[in-house]
Amino acid sequence: MLYEIATLTVKLGTAAKAVAGIGEYVGAAEAKGTLLGCWASEIGDLNQLLVLRCFADDKEWRTERERALRTTNPFNAGEAISQMSFDTYAPFPFLPPVAPGKYGSVYEIRTYRLKHGGVPPTIAAWEAAVPERGKLSPLSIAMYALDGPPRFTHIWPFASLDARAAVRADSVARGVWPPKGGPDWLTGDMRSIVALPTSISPLA
Structure with a gap:
């Protein structure tokens, strides 16, 4: 399993619209991977949305990364995003998979x-x-x-x-x-x- 954090710096006042776009983007029929978390920065670098997803294998991860890199509207929030970066991770092997919840x-x-x-x-x-x-x-x-x-x-x-x-x-x-x-x-x-x-x- 692979994890990815996409860090999206968005223009002032666009976060709510960008979040709606992210939801549509990761839930699309052609999307790969599973959304685990989407946060808005409060302390630290501001105007950032951090999107955590997991992927079953390298093929699934690469397909989804290519989808983001080859479109002018990544995460259905292209107009809002001023900067975009990706970090790819492997989990510490003794930990269970991330479990969604409150x-x-x-x-x-x-x-x-x-x-x-x-x-x-x-x-x-x-x-x-x-x-x-x-x-x-x-x-x-x-x-x-x-x-x-x-x-x-x-x-x-x-x-x-x-x-x-x-x-x-x-x-x-x-x-x-x-x-x-x-x-x-x-x-x-x-x-x-x-x-x-x-x-x-x-x-x-």
Whole structure:
């Protein structure tokens, strides 16, 4: 299974129309893959829509990527989109597939750059730590990039920003997070976006 995050920077005031177009685009008869999440950025880079989809295999993913690259109206929101980028990921193998549902009113999407060779030890560290960390709040997905610089992205839902702060403080106080040994493989380049589920998001 492959995951993809499409990051769509949209013109001011066009987000609602763009979201409607995205819903139509990913639900079209010719569309491949499954929509899992669609969020609007709230903290971080603004005027962005982040679209998370999964694909059964490389053929399905490539067919859908070509569909986006060969049209003047990607995501049925071409007039609204000023910039568009794609990131392709493989899931950490110990995690179950993303399960749509209602988990929180805010989502944090974090990306960390890795040192060379950092993928296997990072997966091992997370596999050891996630069961205890997950008791405090759920993890939607953690996945490592298949293109671009070595990095991984993880997505967490929270009931609120206050709940996020409380859970993060509690996890550190209990010693269950960050994963033991995990930070050793980070370069220090870390990015985070707090985003809100849109009306079409299966992760809400």
